[in-house]
Amino acid sequence: KPQIVWFRRDLRLRDQPALYAAAQRGPIIPVYVLDDERAGDRKLGGASRWWLHHSLESLATGLARHNAKLTLLRGDCVEKLSELAEAVGAETVHAISHYEPWWRKAEEELADRLELDLYDGNYLMPPGSVTTGSGGTYKIFTPFYKALQKALPTFDPLEEPSFTLPDSWPQSDRLEDWDLLPTKPDWAAGLRKTWEVGEGAAHEKLSYFSDIASDYEKGRNLPSVEGTSRLSPHLHWGEISPAQVWKALEGKRGQGVEVFRSELIWRDFAQNILFQFPHYPEENYRERYDGLEWRNPNRGHLIEEDLKAWQQGQTGYPIVDAGMRQLWATGWMHNRVRMIVASFLIKHLLIDWRHGEKWFWDTLVDADYASNGTNWQWVSGTGVDTQLYTRIMAPLSQSAKFSAENYIREWVPELAHLSDEDIHDPSAEKRPESYPERLIEHTEGRERALNAYKAMKAAE
Numbered sequence: 001k002p003q004i005v006w007f008r009r010d011l012r013l014r015d016q017p018a019l020y021a022a023a024q025r026g027p028i029i030p031v032y033v034l035d036d037e038r039a040g041d042r043k044l045g046g047a048s049r050w051w052l053h054h055s056l057e058s059l060a061t062g063l064a065r066h067n068a069k070l071t072l073l074r075g076d077c078v079e080k081l082s083e084l085a086e087a088v089g090a091e092t093v094h095a096i097s098h099y100e101p102w103w104r105k106a107e108e109e110l111a112d113r114l115e116l117d118l119y120d121g122n123y124l125m126p127p128g129s130v131t132t133g134s135g136g137t138y139k140i141f142t143p144f145y146k147a148l149q150k151a152l153p154t155f156d157p158l159e160e161p162s163f164t165l166p167d168s169w170p171q172s173d174r175l176e177d178w179d180l181l182p183t184k185p186d187w188a189a190g191l192r193k194t195w196e197v198g199e200g201a202a203h204e205k206l207s208y209f210s211d212i213a214s215d216y217e218k219g220r221n222l223p224s225v226e227g228t229s230r231l232s233p234h235l236h237w238g239e240i241s242p243a244q245v246w247k248a249l250e251g252k253r254g255q256g257v258e259v260f261r262s263e264l265i266w267r268d269f270a271q272n273i274l275f276q277f278p279h280y281p282e283e284n285y286r287e288r289y290d291g292l293e294w295r296n297p298n299r300g301h302l303i304e305e306d307l308k309a310w311q312q313g314q315t316g317y318p319i320v321d322a323g324m325r326q327l328w329a330t331g332w333m334h335n336r337v338r339m340i341v342a343s344f345l346i347k348h349l350l351i352d353w354r355h356g357e358k359w360f361w362d363t364l365v366d367a368d369y370a371s372n373g374t375n376w377q378w379v380s381g382t383g384v385d386t387q388l389y390t391r392i393m394a395p396l397s398q399s400a401k402f403s404a405e406n407y408i409r410e411w412v413p414e415l416a417h418l419s420d421e422d423i424h425d426p427s428a429e430k431r432p433e434s435y436p437e438r439l440i441e442h443t444e445g446r447e448r449a450l451n452a453y454k455a456m457k458a459a460e
């Protein structure tokens with residue numbers, strides 16, 4: 001009998017346990033369903049759609065090497081997969097487990113209709129499986145990190161299987177008809193320039209990074225240096241598995257590699273939090289923050305202009321603007337700068353973190369429900385961790401401390417002529433006319449945020 005392989009964010013042929021298992025059982029029918037409804041307002045953002053288009057193209061090319069065809073369907077995934085199973089006479093759908101609440105629901109519904117065989121493979125450990133001595137789950141990173149490391153198996157990533165093919169292929173949409181790529185305006189030129197998409201590109205990146213991984217600790221905080229792996233979109237879309245990444249670094253020692261491993265574990269941690277709190281990316285985990293008076297349009301504040309200036313990289317803070325412009329141009333932003341721009345939005349502009357999270361959702365090629373939500377709640381201090389709302393990052397000193405000069409020159413070219421000293425904080429006479437004045441001074445922004453916090457506490 002034909003075996004359906006349902007691809008989602010696991011667009012790879014190697015170390016793909018669902019594909020591997022299906023291939024042992026019969027002819028395979030690989031399928032991707034574009035389901036724009038189930039995720040509700042978490043429909044894929046623009047940058048994600050761009051990536052998905054190219055990643056599906058790459059997956060289809062990989063399958064074509066085996067004379068296999070990727071079937072593309074659009075609509076409700078449970079309906080479409082049930083119809084497909086009936087049409088081709090399949091009984092089983094093989095898929096890697098996904099943990100976004102809409103995927104969990106779809107998996108439940110599908111399992112009621114036909115045999116759904118789920119496999120692990122997108123995380124180092126399945127979310128929810130790392131538990132305390134008494135069987136509880138972790139909400140704090142460090143104990144989770146320690147426990148996960150103890151529980152980790154020795155990874156032995158699966159090879160690309162060989163397939164048997166069905167007698168005929170089901171009807172499929174054409175990828176071009178899905179309109180995943182922008183047309184007018186075509187904002188994707190920077191993305192095309194920055195990224196090679198697909199499984200092959202992911203492995204090339206990993207191989208390059210594993211040679212420089214020992215310098216990771218030094219380089220990772222410096223936005224002017226390419227010191228991180230840039231694997232995030234490849235990992236998010238499952239073009240490469242975390243087990244493959246872990247394996248590639250096996251036997252490598254040193255602080256740099258250890259820190260990198262801990263970042264990979266952060267990815268698991270975020271998923272572990274989402275697994276416990278499916279609404280985490282939508283709601284303050286600490287409910288007391290529901291009482292914080294953000295400057296929100298629905299509370300009568302006019303924040304649109306500030307929000308827009310932040311989105312467009314026109315805040316008057318060079319490091320913030322460089323980051324936001326890098327995001328818009330490339331669909332990615334350096335981690336240190338993500339923290340700085342997020343803190344600036346939440347604290348200096350006193351805008352609810354969810355506005356920022358949504359913008360990232362739309363513009364990041366690695367936009368990930370769990371990682372994005374967890375990191376935004378981490379910066380805002382509203383989440384599971386002990387990070388405090390009252391810890392306010394100073395963007396100007398962060399910029400100097402992490403030597404962002406060349407990064408700013410690249411992304412804010414109107415400041416490129418300034419000296420290393422001036423570029424972080426161009427004084428009035430050095431600021432070119434084309435560059436905006438600061439939206440708010442650091443001390444004023446800081447005070448406003450602290451006062452909002454005090455008012456929240458007083459009202460409790």
Ligand code: FAD
Nearest residue numbers: 228229230231232263264266267335338367368371372375
């Ligand atoms: P590296 O430094 O090379 O790290 C290796 C891998 O570890 C990354 O590819 C990523 O998969 C994982 N990782 C690293 N840091 C984190 C982290 N803090 N949390 C979770 N996983 C991590 N990452 C996303 O993948 N998707 C998001 O939507 C996302 N949103 C973020 C929002 C904010 C406000 C902040 C502060 C961080 C966010 N991150 C997100 C985490 C981090 O910034 C990116 O994973 C990292 O910058 C990706 O670059 P890299 O692949 O070179 O990372």
